[in-house]
Amino acid sequence: MEKVKCAVVGVGIFGEIHVSAYKSYEKAELVKICDINEQRAKEISKKYNVEYTTDYKEIAQDKQIQVVSVATPDFAHKDIVVEMLKNGKDVLVEKPMATSISDAENMVEEAKRHNRILMTDFHNRFNPYIVQIKESFDRGEAGDISFMYARLSDRIDVPLKWFSWSGKSGPHWFLFPHIVDLVCWFAKSLPKKIFAVGKKGVLSSYGIDTYDSVTAILDFGKFYATVETSWVIPETWPAICDFYFKLEGSKGRLVVDFGEAITKISSDVKKELLFPFVIGDTPIENKPFGFAVLPIYHFVDCVILNKKPIVSPEDGLNNVRIIAKIVESIEKNKIVDF
C-alpha cells in the first residue's frame, strides 16, 4: 500500500494527537516531528520513536515529506504553513487558520499559487453526532432554518494551566472556530451582519488579557445563529468543555447536547463526579479513535487520491474573517456588515 510521508510541527497537547494519528494510520508514515521546545520534541520523539528537529525549515526542505500538520499556537501558524506550501507540501493546519485575516489570506494565496492542498482542522464535520443531524437536515427533515444556537466553552483551567499563550488567543479564537464553522456548514452560506458582546475581568485578574466570554448573533438574512463561548467555567465543573448545538427549523428541531456528555463516572475513590469527553480521542487497543483523528486520516486520503478535502481553504479563511468581525463588533459596540 502507498504510504504518505508525514511530519508534525508543534507537538504540544494537540500536536501529539496528530503524531499518534499518523503513527496509527496504515496509509501514513510519520518521518519527523518538530518543536522549538527541545525538551518536548525529545519527549515525543522518544515516546513515538520518530526523528525530531527544532527547526521547521528542516521539515520544509526534506524532500521525502509530503504532508505536514501545523499545530503551533493559534497566532503562530502563518510563517510555518507558507514555508511548507512554498516547498511543495500539503498542509493540515489547526484551527483557527490564523488570528488575523491577512495571515489567513496569505496562506490561501500560497496554497493556490503552489497548487497544494490546505485544510483547516474543523472537528465537527467528523463528529458522528453532528454528522447524523446534518444528514437529517440535508434530507429536509427539519425544513428551512429558523434559527441556530451553538455553545462551546471550556473550564478556566484551559486558559490558566494549559497554555502560556492564552492572552494572545481567547475563547473567541480558540473555541469559536468550531461552532462558527458548524453554523456556516448548516447555513450553506455566510452571515450578512454580525453583532457581538464580550466581557473581560476574570482572566485579566490573572494577568491574561483576553475575553472571558463572547456572544455573537450572525444574521444570515432568512435566519440567524447565536454563538456563545466562555473560558471561565469553574474548575469544579465535572466536564472540561460544554458543547451544545440546536437548529430550529420549519419542520423539525435538531439537537446535540454534550453539556454533561454521555459517560459519567462517579467514584468514591476519586471523590468526584466526572464527565469524560470520550468522543474526541479515545484510544482503543492503542489505536486513537474519535473526531480528533478522523480529519487527519481524511487529509491523508485526500493527498493520496488528489481529492479536495471536505473543508476548503476558503472555509478556513471565512471562519477567520467572521471571528475578526465579531471582535470588531465588540470593540465598536455596533452591528457590522460582513
Ligand SMILES: NC(=O)c1ccc[n+]([C@@H]2O[C@H](COP(=O)([O-])OP(=O)(O)OC[C@H]3O[C@@H](n4cnc5c(N)ncnc54)[C@H](O)[C@@H]3O)[C@@H](O)[C@H]2O)c1
Ligand atoms: N488543546 C486542544 O484541545 C486543541 C484542540 C484542537 C485544536 N487545538 C489547536 O492546536 C494548536 C496547538 O494547540 P495546543 O493545545 O497543542 O498548544 P500547545 O501550547 O500545547 O502546543 C503548541 C506547541 O507548539 C510549539 N511551537 C511554538 N512555536 C513553534 C515553532 N515556531 N516551531 C515549532 N514548534 C513551535 C510549542 O513549543 C508547543 O509545544 C492551536 O492552534 C490550538 O487552537 C488545540
